[in-house]
Amino acid sequence: MLSVLPKNPYDILQELKMRFKDRRKILGYTQKELSTRSGVSLGSLKRFESSGQIALESLLNLALVLECLEDFEGVCEERDEMPKSIDDILEYKR
Numbered sequence: 001m002l003s004v005l006p007k008n009p010y011d012i013l014q015e016l017k018m019r020f021k022d023r024r025k026i027l028g029y030t031q032k033e034l035s036t037r038s039g040v041s042l043g044s045l046k047r048f049e050s051s052g053q054i055a056l057e058s059l060l061n062l063a064l065v066l067e068c069l070e071d072f073e074g075v076c077e078e079r080d081e082m083p084k085s086i087d088d089i090l091e092y093k094r
Helices: 009-026 031-038 042-051 056-066 086-093
Strands: none
Touching: 009 042, 031 042, 031 056, 042 056
């Protein structure tokens, strides 16, 4: 059964740590290499890949080296208000 509940912070954290780890491996970096290139301590990187815990600045440094820093540019951008009902959508089309 598919879940229709929105993701919570824990779910997003778990996805992020896996995406970063997968990206590191795809680019062929060991943890030590990524640590050196990003300036993030090896201990912080290992903690992030196991628990998801990391300082924001360290996360952004990892993203820079892993070529995905631009993915953060849309965070907290203003968005158009989403319709709350089908009636809102139909009203908008008129």
